[in-house]
Amino acid sequence: MSRDSLLEEFMEEVEARNPGEPEFLQALRHVARDTITIEKAHAEYARARVLARLAKPDRMVEFRVTWQDDDHRIRVNRGWRVQHSNAIGPYKGGLRFHPSVTPSILKFLAFEQTFKNALTGLPLGGGKGGSDFDPRGHSDAEIMRFCQAFMMQLTPFIGPDRDVPAGDINVGTREIGWLFAAYKAQANEFTGVLTGKGRSFGGSAVRVEATGWGLVYFTQAMLAVQGEDIEGKRIAISGKGNVATHAAEKAIACGARVITLSDTSGTLIAPDGLTFEDVAWVRACKEAGSDISEPPRTCNAKYHDGNNPWEQEVDIALPCATQNEIDGPMAQALVDGGTRYLAEGANMPLADEAVATIAKANITRAPGKASNAGGVAVSGLEMSQNSRRRFATPEEVDADLKDIMRTIHARIADEGRDDDRIDYSRGANVASFRRVADAIASMGAI
Ligand SMILES: NC(=O)C1=CN([C@@H]2O[C@H](COP(=O)(O)OP(=O)(O)OC[C@H]3O[C@@H](n4cnc5c(N)ncnc54)[C@H](OP(=O)(O)O)[C@@H]3O)[C@@H](O)[C@H]2O)C=CC1
Numbered sequence: 001m002s003r004d005s006l007l008e009e010f011m012e013e014v015e016a017r018n019p020g021e022p023e024f025l026q027a028l029r030h031v032a033r034d035t036i037t038i039e040k041a042h043a044e045y046a047r048a049r050v051l052a053r054l055a056k057p058d059r060m061v062e063f064r065v066t067w068q069d070d071d072h073r074i075r076v077n078r079g080w081r082v083q084h085s086n087a088i089g090p091y092k093g094g095l096r097f098h099p100s101v102t103p104s105i106l107k108f109l110a111f112e113q114t115f116k117n118a119l120t121g122l123p124l125g126g127g128k129g130g131s132d133f134d135p136r137g138h139s140d141a142e143i144m145r146f147c148q149a150f151m152m153q154l155t156p157f158i159g160p161d162r163d164v165p166a167g168d169i170n171v172g173t174r175e176i177g178w179l180f181a182a183y184k185a186q187a188n189e190f191t192g193v194l195t196g197k198g199r200s201f202g203g204s205a206v207r208v209e210a211t212g213w214g215l216v217y218f219t220q221a222m223l224a225v226q227g228e229d230i231e232g233k234r235i236a237i238s239g240k241g242n243v244a245t246h247a248a249e250k251a252i253a254c255g256a257r258v259i260t261l262s263d264t265s266g267t268l269i270a271p272d273g274l275t276f277e278d279v280a281w282v283r284a285c286k287e288a289g290s291d292i293s294e295p296p297r298t299c300n301a302k303y304h305d306g307n308n309p310w311e312q313e314v315d316i317a318l319p320c321a322t323q324n325e326i327d328g329p330m331a332q333a334l335v336d337g338g339t340r341y342l343a344e345g346a347n348m349p350l351a352d353e354a355v356a357t358i359a360k361a362n363i364t365r366a367p368g369k370a371s372n373a374g375g376v377a378v379s380g381l382e383m384s385q386n387s388r389r390r391f392a393t394p395e396e397v398d399a400d401l402k403d404i405m406r407t408i409h410a411r412i413a414d415e416g417r418d419d420d421r422i423d424y425s426r427g428a429n430v431a432s433f434r435r436v437a438d439a440i441a442s443m444g445a446i
């Protein structure tokens with residue numbers, strides 16, 4: 001049977017079992033396409049039915065989150081935790097609070113997380129969770145009460161050796177503090193049950209910066225293969241959150257010119273490059289819950305309506321906002337603008353049509369499960385620091401982060417090398433699949 005026939009047979013069954021879950025099926029298909037023949041060729045993997053097992057999360061809990069707003073009215077949201085796989089370590093992955101959150105989105109994120117975490121080389125399984133709660137328009141007190149109510153429901157399912165959540169969209173250090181306090185009060189124990197904590201109560205240095213910085217370290221490794229350097233390169237970045245702003249700052253510090261940042265309303269375009277002060281203002285907008293439509297007079301950028309930062313002439317694109325943010329026409333705009341490298345800061349930021357357009361144009365593309373793994377890698381280091389009860393310095397953590405990103409690059413480049421080009425996506429899927437599959441195949445039928 002050809003690879004395509006094997007894939008279609010496999011996907012047909014999975015699609016029948018997961019109707020109405022397009023994001024989950026999209027992520028699954030990418031991984032299955034690269035690994036289905038590996039499973040077939042490896043008797044132990046085939047016997048263990050690794051792909052069929054990974055096509056279903058170990059467990060998924062859904063709960064009601066009931067909380068009270070400032071007017072004492074009862075509000076009701078939905079919450080979930082998807083525990084995808086603990087084959088190589090406790091479930092690990094972020095929490096997202098956003099009105100777009102659905103079971104399909106959390107299942108795709110948890111699925112990707114299992115493979116990403118395997119690439120870090122650390123003992124971390126994969127999970128993801130969140131709620132359809134929209135923090136926009138709510139007071140700080142309301143967001144705090146929501147976090148407390150959410151953790152009331154989540155507490156029985158997590159623990160430092162069971163499942164260790166962290167932040168994701170709209171869940172930053174502040175929310176982790178409120179979630180941690182609620183867990184601590186209910187469980188009556190102080191453990192490293194969450195990562196991304198404040199430094200004063202067990203958080204790791206550099207966790208806040210790690211995803212964006214790691215993305216730049218990975219990009220530098222990709223460029224080095226071609227004998228190039230990030231200095232002087234023009235970079236388009238989407239998003240205005242944690243990943244986008246820290247990637248922007250690190251890129252500027254390395255001598256690159258960051259031409260864009262964006263949010264759901266519009267895009268900042270700075271033909272000569274944003275400054276550190278500009279990025280700090282963008283971060284302040286995110287923290288204040290405001291948009292970026294009115295940059296200060298000192299800002300190097302002009303604001304444009306519409307969230308499309310991809311029409312500029314740049315060397316490198318770093319999508320750092322959300323899944324499927326780049327569609328086919330946006331990808332074509334990147335091609336037309338001369339982009340040669342794309343590294344994903346967000347999880348699955350390219351729609352299928354965009355993946356095909358970027359591949360056809362021979363743009364070197366790093367998949368999020370590799371290029372944005374720096375965040376969860378430092379989360380893994382935070383877990384170790386919590387267990388040892390000893391903390392590393394920012395310099396030590398940054399050195400470890402660099403080392404992890406370079407090692408991920410080297411492993412997946414090795415796995416994805418094809419004559420004179422590297423298919424980083426295939427490399428990442430195959431390298432992570434082997435690690436998870438080896439563990440699953442060693443554990444019998446459970
Ligand atoms: N935080 C982390 O450590 C990690 C995050 N990621 C991934 O990175 C991505 C960003 O996460 P993070 O930075 O933490 O989230 P944040 O909540 O800090 O920021 C997300 C930002 O993205 C903006 N945004 C959403 N959709 C779009 C869009 N279509 N176009 C432009 N901007 C958009 C939002 O704008 P607005 O303010 O208008 O809503 C928001 O400001 C997600 O895919 C996440 O899963 C991956 C690895 C680790």
Ligand SMILES: O=C(O)CCC(=O)C(=O)O
Nearest residue numbers: 093094166168375376379
């Ligand atoms: O640090 C973590 O555990 C989660 C990071 C995350 O959610 C991600 O990598 O997408």
